[in-house]
Amino acid sequence: MTRINSTSAHSQPASRLPRLLPRNVPLHILLPSLVVAAAMLVPLVYLGLRAFEADSATLVDLVFRPRNLQLLINTLALAAGVVVLTTVMAFPLAWLVTRTDIRFKRALTIMGVIPLAVPGYVMAYALIGLGGNYGVLAQLTGIQLPRIQGYAGATLALSLYTFPYLFLNLRTALSGLDSNLEESARSLGYSQAEILRKVTLPHLMPSLMAGWLVITLYVLGDFGAVALMRYEAFSYAIYTQYSGAFDRIYAAWLAIMLLAVAASFVMLDSLVLKRKLARVGTGVARPLRATPLGRARWLAWPYLIVLFSISIGLPVMILSYWLLLAPPDMSFFARVPGTFLRSAGAALPAALLAAAFALPLAFLTVRYRSPFSTLIERSAYIGYALPPLALGLAMVFFSLRTAPFLYQTLALLIITWAMASLALAMGPIRNSLLQTRPSMEQASHSLGHGPVSTFIYVIFPRLRRGILAGVVLVFVLCMKELPITFLLAPTGYTTLAVTVFTRTSEGMLAEAAPFAAAIVVFSSLSVGLLLTKEGK
Amino acid sequence: MMTNLNISADPQGSPVRLIDPLLSVEGLSKRYRSGDPLAVDNVNFSLGNGEILALLGPSGCGKTTTLRMIAGFETPDSGEIHLHGKQVTQLPPQQRRIGIVFQDYALFPHMSLGDNVAFAMRHIAKAKRPAKAREWLDLVGLADLSARMPDELSGGQQQRVALARTLAAEPELVLLDEPFSNLDAALRESTRKEVRRLFKAAGTSVILVTHDQAEALSFADQVGVMHSGRLLQMDRPEHIYQTPATSFVAEFLGHTNLLEGEADGEIAQTALGPVAINHHQQGPVRLSLRPEHLSLSAAPDDHGATIVEREFRGHDCYYLLEHHGQRFCAITPSHTLWKIGEQVRLEPQRTATVLRD
Numbered sequence: 032m033t034r035i036n037s038t039s040a041h042s043q044p045a046s047r048l049p050r051l052l053p054r055n056v057p058l059h060i061l062l063p064s065l066v067v068a069a070a071m072l073v074p075l076v077y078l079g080l081r082a083f084e085a086d087s088a089t090l091v092d093l094v095f096r097p098r099n100l101q102l103l104i105n106t107l108a109l110a111a112g113v114v115v116l117t118t119v120m121a122f123p124l125a126w127l128v129t130r131t132d133i134r135f136k137r138a139l140t141i142m143g144v145i146p147l148a149v150p151g152y153v154m155a156y157a158l159i160g161l162g163g164n165y166g167v168l169a170q171l172t173g174i175q176l177p178r179i180q181g182y183a184g185a186t187l188a189l190s191l192y193t194f195p196y197l198f199l200n201l202r203t204a205l206s207g208l209d210s211n212l213e214e215s216a217r218s219l220g221y222s223q224a225e226i227l228r229k230v231t232l233p234h235l236m237p238s239l240m241a242g243w244l245v246i247t248l249y250v251l252g253d254f255g256a257v258a259l260m261r262y263e264a265f266s267y268a269i270y271t272q273y274s275g276a277f278d279r280i281y282a283a284w285l286a287i288m289l290l291a292v293a294a295s296f297v298m299l300d301s302l303v304l305k306r307k308l309a310r311v312g313t314g315v316a317r318p319l320r321a322t323p324l325g326r327a328r329w330l331a332w333p334y335l336i337v338l339f340s341i342s343i344g345l346p347v348m349i350l351s352y353w354l355l356l357a358p359p360d361m362s363f364f365a366r367v368p369g370t371f372l373r374s375a376g377a378a379l380p381a382a383l384l385a386a387a388f389a390l391p392l393a394f395l396t397v398r399y400r401s402p403f404s405t406l407i408e409r410s411a412y413i414g415y416a417l418p419p420l421a422l423g424l425a426m427v428f429f430s431l432r433t434a435p436f437l438y439q440t441l442a443l444l445i446i447t448w449a450m451a452s453l454a455l456a457m458g459p460i461r462n463s464l465l466q467t468r469p470s471m472e473q474a475s476h477s478l479g480h481g482p483v484s485t486f487i488y489v490i491f492p493r494l495r496r497g498i499l500a501g502v503v504l505v506f507v508l509c510m511k512e513l514p515i516t517f518l519l520a521p522t523g524y525t526t527l528a529v530t531v532f533t534r535t536s537e538g539m540l541a542e543a544a545p546f547a548a549a550i551v552v553f554s555s556l557s558v559g560l561l562l563t564k565e566g567k
Numbered sequence: 568m569m570t571n572l573n574i575s576a577d578p579q580g581s582p583v584r585l586i587d588p589l590l591s592v593e594g595l596s597k598r599y600r601s602g603d604p605l606a607v608d609n610v611n612f613s614l615g616n617g618e619i620l621a622l623l624g625p626s627g628c629g630k631t632t633t634l635r636m637i638a639g640f641e642t643p644d645s646g647e648i649h650l651h652g653k654q655v656t657q658l659p660p661q662q663r664r665i666g667i668v669f670q671d672y673a674l675f676p677h678m679s680l681g682d683n684v685a686f687a688m689r690h691i692a693k694a695k696r697p698a699k700a701r702e703w704l705d706l707v708g709l710a711d712l713s714a715r716m717p718d719e720l721s722g723g724q725q726q727r728v729a730l731a732r733t734l735a736a737e738p739e740l741v742l743l744d745e746p747f748s749n750l751d752a753a754l755r756e757s758t759r760k761e762v763r764r765l766f767k768a769a770g771t772s773v774i775l776v777t778h779d780q781a782e783a784l785s786f787a788d789q790v791g792v793m794h795s796g797r798l799l800q801m802d803r804p805e806h807i808y809q810t811p812a813t814s815f816v817a818e819f820l821g822h823t824n825l826l827e828g829e830a831d832g833e834i835a836q837t838a839l840g841p842v843a844i845n846h847h848q849q850g851p852v853r854l855s856l857r858p859e860h861l862s863l864s865a866a867p868d869d870h871g872a873t874i875v876e877r878e879f880r881g882h883d884c885y886y887l888l889e890h891h892g893q894r895f896c897a898i899t900p901s902h903t904l905w906k907i908g909e910q911v912r913l914e915p916q917r918t919a920t921v922l923r924d
Contacts, residue, residue: 468671470673471675473638474673474732476659476660477639477736478736479662479689481661485661488675493677
């Protein structure tokens with residue numbers, strides 16, 4: 032019979048260096064990932080070139096200006112305020128629609144996502160127009176609110192249209208929670224409050240962190256609402272440097288500082304998420320039973336009414352008010368469809384491109400974990416964390432210098448939009464991939480299917496929801512995107528967002544209204560599509 | 568089948584090289600992280616056509632890693648894998664024609680049972696697949712459930728679908744990764760029998776990975792015992808049980824008495840007196856003697872062994888005994904029962920096996 036020789040193998044001396052890249056990453060995953068990472072480096076290189084144009088004396092002066100510290104404090108205060116306020120808005124809403132017996136769950140969920148579609152400058156105008164002596168509220172009811180502006184105004188405006196990011200993350204986490212965990216904690220004698228703190232919250236932490244990160248980076252880069260509220264944050268300062276003072280070197284330095292702040296948040300996030308919260312054991316996860324609300328209903332409904340009447344009702348009311356106050360010529364309405372097609376015609380390809388970028392990246396990080404793959408994945412955040420203005424200018428510079436055939440083309444706008452929003456598409460795609468066990472793919476391979484047919488028949492059906500969610504998030508963002516469009520859109524390619532912004536800044540609020548309404552309505556429809564597909 | 572248990576065949580004999588093995592594995596080694604010990608340490612074996620091999624060992628012994636390298640999901644650091652004499656070490660899994668049934672079955676949740684099975688039939692024309700899928704499902708007794716989705720099935724049924732799907736690809740070799748571990752005890756035994764009958768009828772070659780020695784001994788034609796990445800011994804179930812090579816193999820396959828003795832030819836002097844040993848040896852030896860090969864009889868005086876523990880198991884009875892400060896175990900038919908504290912005479916009835924370590 033067979034005898035076994037069991038002397039120790041004389042394998043090659045193992046390298047002491049940690050292997051950067053797992054050896055077996057297939058090329059069809061590795062190459063696109065490297066292309067994405069390289070693309071993300073383009074704006075960084077541009078910023079670096081610009082920043083070091085200055086001689087050393089000016090450089091020291093620029094970097095150590097006391098104003099920078101003030102800008103940093105202002106920006107951090109804004110981010111902290113928005114994180115707190117969005118959590119207050121999103122957590123109860125997510126809990127109500129996933130864990131309680133509240134009625135109209137689907138409608139509430141859709142309404143919880145619609146505010147994403149509201150452009151920041153529309154929300155800011157709505158808030159500004161509400162208060163003050165001549166504010167809408169004073170005109171309509173005689174009640175006079177103090178003018179909403181500055182820190183409070185910026186925090187409120189940003190929170191009102193970014194809280195859906197946190198809501199979406201929390202909703203997924205809460206509905207995926209294994210009820211056995213909470214029930215076994217209860218059987219061990221823990222109170223409801225202790226269970227929330229010791230069992231539920233730790234499991235929600237990854238989703239909370241992911242949501243907070245997306246929101247923080249959004250806040251760092253947003254300039255529409257911040258500018259209108261006249262709040263001195265980094266992004267506003269960058270805008271005034273570019274548009275007014277034309278000090279591009281200082282603007283580049285401000286952008287680099289902002290990027291450093293963003294990078295430290297991304298790092299912080301990955302440090303906190305080191306702890307794994309995987310499901311252990313082979314038992315089947317049981318869905319949670321709905322908690323009856325009982326009397327708490329009388330608290331829940333007023334909360335929901337206030338939340339939605341401010342986040343959706345207010346912008347809608349302001350748009351209608353402008354329209355009724357000074358009805359524009361019908362010809363403006365006739366221009367809406369064409370403008371809409373231009374917006375969607377660039378936003379949809381950008382959304383598909385972002386999802387296509389995100390797929391290999393998600394595979395690399397989920398299936399081939401290594402320090403290198405983490406680095407590549409983190410590079411996806413560069414485009415999102417950079418102030419859109421800085422990103423747009425970098426791409427103008429890049430196309431003029433290196434790829435003149437791209438300048439003033441739709442392709443450049445689409446690519447830049449995809450770069451700016453890649454991080455948004457990554458989240459849902461990565462999460463759905465995490466929920467697909469590798470044994471599925473391996474089973475398919477062992478049945479003779481290569482990477483292509485495995486992707487089409489096994490992986491894609493499992494990722495469809497994640498991909499759709501990523502596409503919708505990017506689409507909605509691009510539909511209202513402003514600074515990049517200004518810089519990169521081909522001449523005459525006016526989108527809905529550009530029309531709204533130019534009309535409002537010229538004081539023609541009523542003429543802006545139909546275009547703004549088109550953004551909100553069509554973005555809401557795509558969000559609705561996302562949530563109805565989800566149930567299947 | 569009656570087999571003479573006093574096999575005196577040479578257990579240290581040279582390996583029987585199969586002339587044309589289906590699978591041969593040579594010098595397979597794998598380390599997951601530099602600095603870690605080898606997960607698989609120079610494993611060599613070969614498998615004949617139609618044979619069932621069980622890789623048996625405690626968790627972390629490297630058996631699943633070995634299986635995954637054969638399937639192509641892990642790349643070995645060194646070593647070669649040949650299928651039908653053809654080198655497959657560098658081939659991607661989809662080109663190896665090796666099927667695998669996962670511990671979690673890995674059925675595609677978005678496909679019906681019929682579609683799951685049809686997915687395996689790349690070699691068959693699309694139009695013929697549904698009918699053929701029904702045939703495979705019929706083989707595992709589930710043809711009527713062809714339109715069902717995987718989450719509507721019980722664990723045992725899912726297991727059978729996974730098996731049908733693997734067989735439908737008509738692989739050269741089927742790998743089973745602890746396939747019965749998610750089934751409850753009653754279902755496990757009947758499923759095991761049924762699956763074995765199925766494989767034997769189809770002449771399929773199989774490698775099974777398990778930590779359950781009863782499963783390995785009853786299911787396989789060959790059992791390989793692994794420990795810390797090494798394949799310690801591979802042999803037919805009755806041989807590996809009767810003539811284990813090391814004390815680890817002896818103890819992993821069931822209860823045993825490990826005796827220190829002084830050999831002189833075919834006899835060794837031990838704490839139980841002279842014991843016949845399975846091959847010629849001189850000097851100190853370590854022996855393994857199975858508990859069912861010890862007999863208990865009434866001790867004429869107080870010099871026998873004392874019964875310390877008794878575990879009545881129905882068809883037989885397991886005793887723990889103490890003799891001159893040493894412990895022994897014995898298994899005897901349950902028609903004669905001894906009480907705890909009784910003095911008995913302990914006598915070896917069969918040849919003891921000389922261990923290598």
